[in-house]
Amino acid sequence: MALIVQKYGGTSVANLERIRNVARRVMRTRQQGHDVVVVVSAMAGETDRLLGLAHEAAPRPSEREVDVILATGEQVTSALLAIVLEDMGCRAKSYLGHQVKIATDSVHGRARIRSVDSFKLLADLKEGVIPVVAGFQGEDEWGDITTLGRGGSDTTAVALAAALGADLCEIYTDVDGVYTTDPNVCERARKLRRISYEEMLEMASLGAKVLQIRAVEFAAKYKVPIHVRSSFNEEEGTLVCEEDEEMEKALVSGVTYDRNQSRIELIRVPDRPGVAAKLFQALSHAAIPIDMIIQTSSAEGQYANLAFTVSKTDFPKALEIAKEIAQELGAQEVLSEEEVAKVSIVGIGMRSHTGVASKMFQTLANEGINIKMISTSEIKISCIIEPKYTELAVRALHDSFELQKEEG
Ligand code: ADP
Ligand code: ASP
Ligand code: MG
Numbered sequence: 001m002a003l004i005v006q007k008y009g010g011t012s013v014a015n016l017e018r019i020r021n022v023a024r025r026v027m028r029t030r031q032q033g034h035d036v037v038v039v040v041s042a043m044a045g046e047t048d049r050l051l052g053l054a055h056e057a058a059p060r061p062s063e064r065e066v067d068v069i070l071a072t073g074e075q076v077t078s079a080l081l082a083i084v085l086e087d088m089g090c091r092a093k094s095y096l097g098h099q100v101k102i103a104t105d106s107v108h109g110r111a112r113i114r115s116v117d118s119f120k121l122l123a124d125l126k127e128g129v130i131p132v133v134a135g136f137q138g139e140d141e142w143g144d145i146t147t148l149g150r151g152g153s154d155t156t157a158v159a160l161a162a163a164l165g166a167d168l169c170e171i172y173t174d175v176d177g178v179y180t181t182d183p184n185v186c187e188r189a190r191k192l193r194r195i196s197y198e199e200m201l202e203m204a205s206l207g208a209k210v211l212q213i214r215a216v217e218f219a220a221k222y223k224v225p226i227h228v229r230s231s232f233n234e235e236e237g238t239l240v241c242e243e244d245e246e247m248e249k250a251l252v253s254g255v256t257y258d259r260n261q262s263r264i265e266l267i268r269v270p271d272r273p274g275v276a277a278k279l280f281q282a283l284s285h286a287a288i289p290i291d292m293i294i295q296t297s298s299a300e301g302q303y304a305n306l307a308f309t310v311s312k313t314d315f316p317k318a319l320e321i322a323k324e325i326a327q328e329l330g331a332q333e334v335l336s337e338e339e340v341a342k343v344s345i346v347g348i349g350m351r352s353h354t355g356v357a358s359k360m361f362q363t364l365a366n367e368g369i370n371i372k373m374i375s376t377s378e379i380k381i382s383c384i385i386e387p388k389y390t391e392l393a394v395r396a397l398h399d400s401f402e403l404q405k406e407e408g
Contacts, residue, residue, distance in 0.1 A: 007157035042073025063108035074134035104138035111146035177238035207258030
């Protein structure tokens with residue numbers, strides 16, 4: 001008998017019929033003798049609808065209030081699933097984040113979980129009750145409701161699995177696993193049987209929204225195996241687990257894209273110590289995460305250009321700060337592009353192989369795609385390009401690294 005945390009995403013709970021389908025699956029797992037804790041997302045489209053409503057009320061709504069509104073999406077589905085389970089003869093109880101003491105910091109809209117109290121959940125399981133926890137939400141030290149960032153129900157599920165010492169965390173979604181690239185963009189995408197935490201973390205960080213980044217971080221830290229699978233069929237999905245020898249063989253295991261990126265560039269800032277520190281300190285005080293940074297100095301060494309990328313949601317705030325700092329520093333001007341795309345290739349095999357970067361650049365060049373920025377790590381290479389070329393770039397890279405071929 002195992003303890004399994006099952007998380008059902010928005011499409012899996014999009015209407016009552018699908019919620020009944022989820023309830024049947026939960027009951028089947030119970031009948032197989034396992035203990036189950038369920039985490040649910042809001043119904044598909046609901047979080048977007050609520051966010052739209054908040055922004056209709058005011059152009060810059062308070063982040064605290066937005067979280068109060070957004071958390072209602074998951075509140076509804078957790079209670080609906082509990083009702084349906086009870087109707088089918090199963091004891092079940094819904095819980096909001098604060099009721100199971102999912103304690104977070106106070107960064108509204110992308111709060112990080114600090115601790116979880118598994119006491120209530122374990123007591124329920126002992127009594128044969130199935131707890132159904134609203135994903136995506138927590139409570140800060142002042143008792144205010146927080147949300148964990150888009151896709152945050154994945155993180156709720158893995159954090160609960162870690163706190164409960166669960167044997168497995170199942171993530172039920174609308175695709176039947178983690179693919180070499182987004183199967184909705186590239187029809188030749190191939191399902192991976194297994195992927196290491198490290199590669200999955202890179203893929204998630206680089207835009208593969210099938211798992212939220214924080215969820216993978218938690219899973220890696222507490223060694224929680226994740227099984228990503230579909231709630232619409234019985235197919236084996238993808239196991240996200242620790243790296244093994246077999247995985248090492250893949251040079252490149254995936255291609256990702258992220259259209260939610262913006263680029264800001266300060267032109268001709270004085271090339272002296274402390275300039276970059278000033279700019280990035282100001283951005284960090286505003287809690288804006290920076291992705292890529294490129295600085296180029298002029299030949300005579302007097303001036304530098306400083307370019308960086310942020311997520312599109314942070315663009316207005318980041319641009320405002322960049323303009324202020326540029327003025328203080330006496331920069332010539334600030335250039336910006338609100339929409340750029342990032343395409344990346346990921347693979348642990350890159351550690352021990354050369355020529356991967358040049359092949360990536362050549363592939364993009366062959367398609368006539370200009371590269372605006374490049375960044376690399378041990379196991380990934382990313383390029384910033386014009387957003388209209390995203391799908392073309394993803395397919396071309398998927399083909400040129402022959403990812404449609406079977407593993408091993
Ligand atoms: P849920 O609502 O169940 O959390 P998401 O929309 O957050 O589902 O995540 C699933 C989606 O992730 C898929 O529909 C797919 O378009 C996208 N995706 C992006 N990259 C990948 C990938 N490499 N493998 C599988 N799905 C991916
Ligand atoms: N409902 C939230 C979102 O749409 C959280 C989630 O689905 O994981 O981002
Ligand atoms: Mg998701």
